[in-house]
Amino acid sequence: xxxxxLTEYFKSLGLKPGYNNSYTHLFNFVSGSELGRVNVIKxxxxxxxxxxxxxxxxxxxxxxxxxxxxEIVFAGYGINAPETDEQKPYNxxxxxxxxxxxxxMLRFLPEDIEGKRRVHLQRYAKLFDKVMQxxxxxxxxxxxxxxxxxxxxxxxxxxKETDLSPTYSLPIISISDKLAQQILExxxxxxxxxxxxxxxxxxxxxxxxxxVSLSSHIEIxxxxxxxxNIVATLKVPGAKETIVIxxxxxxxxxxxxxxxx
Numbered sequence: 001x002x003x004x005x006l007t008e009y010f011k012s013l014g015l016k017p018g019y020n021n022s023y024t025h026l027f028n029f030v031s032g033s034e035l036g037r038v039n040v041i042k043x044x045x046x047x048x049x050x051x052x053x054x055x056x057x058x059x060x061x062x063x064x065x066x067x068x069x070x071e072i073v074f075a076g077y078g079i080n081a082p083e084t085d086e087q088k089p090y091n092x093x094x095x096x097x098x099x100x101x102x103x104x105m106l107r108f109l110p111e112d113i114e115g116k117r118r119v120h121l122q123r124y125a126k127l128f129d130k131v132m133q134x135x136x137x138x139x140x141x142x143x144x145x146x147x148x149x150x151x152x153x154x155x156x157x158x159x160k161e162t163d164l165s166p167t168y169s170l171p172i173i174s175i176s177d178k179l180a181q182q183i184l185e186x187x188x189x190x191x192x193x194x195x196x197x198x199x200x201x202x203x204x205x206x207x208x209x210x211x212v213s214l215s216s217h218i219e220i221x222x223x224x225x226x227x228x229n230i231v232a233t234l235k236v237p238g239a240k241e242t243i244v245i246x247x248x249x250x251x252x253x254x255x256x257x258x259x260x261x
Contacts (some may be wrong), residue, residue: 003228006249010232016040025229033060034161036219041173044069045212047180049233055179057142057156058218059127062165062172069213070140070184077200078105078130079121087120091132094177096206099138102214104146104180105130107157107217111199131168141171141216145180147195171216186212227251 007023019025032041037060041050076092083089090103092137109125127144134142134211146155157174176182181191187209227250245255 001251003230005253006091006230010230013232013234016234018233019229023038023230023232024105025211025231027227027229028220028224029170029227030166031251032161032223032226033159033163034221034223035159036064036221038217038219040217042069042215043183044210044215046182046186048179050179051160053156053175055156056175057159059157059172059174059221060160060220061165061167061172062218062220063168064218065171066217066218067141067171069214069215072143072205072209073098073101073211074105074184074187074189074194075105075134076204077109077125078103078133079109079124080133080140081121081124087117090121090124090203090208092203093137093234094203098134100140102141102143103134103137103139104143104145104183105134106150106195106198107144107152108146110201111149113201115147115201117201128165130158131172135168139170141173141214143180143214144172144174144189145191146174147180148177148192149195161176167220167222171218173216173218183212185235187225193250242253 003024009024034255035058036146039052043050048055056083073096075098078092079090081090081095103109107127109121113121130144131142144157146152146157155177177191184191184194187207189207194204229250
């Protein structure tokens with residue numbers, strides 16, 4: 001009904017059809033995800049048993065399938081923010097080989113940095129940005145950790161069936177602080193001191209975690225739904241440039257996660 005209303009409104013303004021002589025552009029999108037029958041991870045070199053939702057969980061936009069044992073590297077906050085006139089660069093991946101490995105990284109951004117620095121890093125601190133950095137560097141998978149100094153209500157990111165995010169080409173999981181600590185101990189490290197140092201804004205070098213590898217099997221069923229964009233144009237004689245104006249009259253305006261509401 002909302003698409004009909006928008007179409008009639010555009011017509012009343014004298015706007016012309018904007019997509020192949022039509023006001024309607026149909027597209028497919030992921031409208032929800034649910035966990036399949038089998039979701040497990042195994043840590044070789046570490047004598048621990050992991051329980052889904054308590055110790056770990058896949059993220060809804062994770063790739064499904066199996067991944068044989070891969071090494072793990074720690075990449076701090078997993079942020080790659082370029083230099084600007086006012087801000088120094090911040091790159092968690094400098095001199096760190098992540099190719100064909102799991103990249104363990106903290107969620108959010110350093111807690112104790114000042115305002116302008118925080119605003120700068122915030123632009124590159126979303127989970128999607130961090131996943132893309134790891135993927136572009138050739139990572140096999142991504143492991144997110146909340147850490148004890150974060151303000152997160154749950155250290156394991158809950159699996160949300162209403163998440164509308166697209167699927168990425170690598171497995172993405174969240175693990176508990178306790179499990180992260182057990183893994184980091186293999187490198188002689190401890191999660192809380194690591195995070196506290198990073199929270200100062202210092203870019204500490206990442207490192208390999210020896211004698212431990214991670215295997216995973218993830219099954220996520222994605223529901224695909226058709227959405228509609230309503231597109232119209234106002235043609236101005238002699239105009240040399242085109243301005244595109246957008247608003248969420250599509251699925252992102254309906255209040256589900258993520259959305260414009």
